[in-house]
Amino acid sequence: SQQGEEDPQALSIQEGENATMNCSYKTSINNLQWYRQNSGRGLVHLILIRSNEREKHSGRLRVTLDTSKKSSSLLITASRAADTASYFCATEGTGANNLFFGTGTRLTVIP
Amino acid sequence: DVKVTRSSRYLVKRTGEKVFLECVQDMDHENMFWYRQDPGLGLRLIYFSYDVKMKEKGDIPEGYSVSREKKERFSLILESASTNQTSMYLCASSPWGNNEQFFGPGTRLTVL
Numbered sequence: 001s002q003q004g005e006e007d008p009q010a011l012s013i014q015e016g017e018n019a020t021m022n023c024s025y026k027t028s029i030n031n032l033q034w035y036r037q038n039s040g041r042g043l044v045h046l047i048l049i050r051s052n053e054r055e056k057h058s059g060r061l062r063v064t065l066d067t068s069k070k071s072s073s074l075l076i077t078a079s080r081a082a083d084t085a086s087y088f089c090a091t092e093g094t095g096a097n098n099l100f101f102g103t104g105t106r107l108t109v110i111p
Numbered sequence: 112d113v114k115v116t117r118s119s120r121y122l123v124k125r126t127g128e129k130v131f132l133e134c135v136q137d138m139d140h141e142n143m144f145w146y147r148q149d150p151g152l153g154l155r156l157i158y159f160s161y162d163v164k165m166k167e168k169g170d171i172p173e174g175y176s177v178s179r180e181k182k183e184r185f186s187l188i189l190e191s192a193s194t195n196q197t198s199m200y201l202c203a204s205s206p207w208g209n210n211e212q213f214f215g216p217g218t219r220l221t222v223l
Contacts, residue, residue, distance in 0.1 A: 031210070033211065040199075040217070040219070041217065042215050042216045042217050043214040098144065098169065098210070099156075099212060101154035101155075
């Protein structure tokens with residue numbers, strides 16, 4: 001399976017702290033994306049990092065990619081209660097036109 | 112504002128009923144996808160389509176069929192619903208050559 005796996009499954013932090021989520025995958029990829037899902041809603045695209053990139057920033061988000069270890073991390077700095085959601089990584093494999101989603105990390109930010 | 116929408120947020124059907132879920136997007140995207148989401152299993156791809164009247168099987172197509180008669184609509188059909196098809200169903204779309212997917216809010220289907 002090309003499905004990614006997020007770690008940890010659940011994370012609870014205080015508002016203002018940083019949150020780090022990790023994603024591991026098994027096959028070669030074109031790119032890796034991170035999505036956010038509020039409870040019972042659809043997913044929202046956050047950021048995409050290509051296989052030839054090592055780090056990318058978007059606002060309070062920082063994503064790293066290590067293709068040698070087949071892993072990625074998502075860092076949310078200065079977390080807010082509104083960041084409470086589930087976060088999923090999704091990989092686009094080489095030769096594939098669709099995405100493979102992980103099982104997600106449930107982040108809770110306590111005000 | 113452009114969105115991927117669905118037929119209804121919550122749906123309750125009985126075993127054996129035919130279920131029709133419709134996804135409509137107004138972003139002129141070529142690619143459309145149907146997923147189901149279950150606790151502990153994440154999102155799993157059921158079917159996808161890159162063009163009108165075109166469809167490809169995803170990871171779990173069994174028990175489902177799809178239809179794409181118009182570019183903006185991608186329908187998921189459960190010919191005879193079963194209890195193991197109780198799930199959250201999510202539709203997504205993306206433009207050609209770009210796999211950043213835009214999701215609708217999802218439909219939670221319960222099959223009794």
